[in-house]
Amino acid sequence: xxxxxxxxxxxxxxxxxxxxxxxxxxxxxxxxxxxxxxxxxxxxxxxxxxxxxxxxxxxxxxxxxxxxxxxxxxxxxxxxxxxxxxxxxxxxxxxxxxxxxxxxxxxxxxxxxxxxxxxxxxxxxxxxxxxxxxxxxxxxxxxxxxxxxxxxxxxxxxxxxxxxxxxxxxxxxxxxx
Numbered sequence: 001x002x003x004x005x006x007x008x009x010x011x012x013x014x015x016x017x018x019x020x021x022x023x024x025x026x027x028x029x030x031x032x033x034x035x036x037x038x039x040x041x042x043x044x045x046x047x048x049x050x051x052x053x054x055x056x057x058x059x060x061x062x063x064x065x066x067x068x069x070x071x072x073x074x075x076x077x078x079x080x081x082x083x084x085x086x087x088x089x090x091x092x093x094x095x096x097x098x099x100x101x102x103x104x105x106x107x108x109x110x111x112x113x114x115x116x117x118x119x120x121x122x123x124x125x126x127x128x129x130x131x132x133x134x135x136x137x138x139x140x141x142x143x144x145x146x147x148x149x150x151x152x153x154x155x156x157x158x159x160x161x162x163x164x165x166x167x168x169x170x171x172x173x174x175x176x177x
Contacts, residue, residue: 003101003105003169003170003172003173003176004095005169006165006166006168006169006172007091007094007095007105007108007169009165009169010087010091010108010112010162010165010166010169011088011091011092013158013161013162013165014084014087014088014091014111014112014162015088016158017084017115017155017158017159017162018081018084018085018088020151020152020154020155020158021077021080021081021084021119021152021155022081023148023151024077024148024149024151024152024154024155025041025042025074025077025078025081025148025152026040026042026043027040027147027148027151028040028043028148029146029147029148029149030126030130030145030146030148030149031130031144031145031146032144032145032146040148041066041070041073041074041126041148042074067129069125069126069128069129070126070129072122072125073122073125073126076118076119076121076122076125077118077119077122077152079118080115080118080119080122080155080159083111083114083115083118084111084115086111087108087111087112087115087162090104090107090108090111091108094107094108101173102170102173102174105166105169105170105173105174106170106174108166108167108169108170109163109166109167109170111166112159112160112162112163112164112166112167113163115159115162115163116156116159116160116163119152119155119156119159120156122152123149123152123153123156126145126149126152127145127149130144130145130149
């Protein structure tokens with residue numbers, strides 16, 4: 001019974017972690033400058049007064065100019081999202097595992113640890129290398145982190161808590177309940 005409660009809490013935390021990670025990744029508030037203008041790490045600003053071809057070329061150039069550390073943050077967060085989805089599925093599937101449920105639940109903290117490591121590395125990478133200088137456009141010297149970074153920090157904290165809950169749930173399944 002105890003492990004079922006832990007399992008439900010773990011799945012809920014993983015859903016919250018998924019929402020925070022995806023919200024952080026896709027929101028437009030990673031960088032901020034002194035004029036409180038913001039931009040994200042995945043969004044290129046389209047200008048409707050120009051053709052789609054011009055905007056596509058502009059965005060391709062924008063992507064090429066992104067620092068490799070920002071590209072690494074994007075890749076790590078996408079992998080974290082995929083592992084979060086796997087962890088949610090694994091947690092749901094573990095309700096159906098009747099004969100090997102104890103062994104099945106040991107995957108929960110493993111998924112949590114992987115997600116935590118991915119998010120910690122991505123937040124550290126961005127936090128250390130977040131200062132960029134734009135030479136073109138309206139966003140000059142984006143040198144402050146903004147709300148998307150803090151949402152990512154929140155996702156990291158939730159992942160740590162989910163890992164602890166997953167470990168306790170796995171322990172309960174093999175020892176007590």
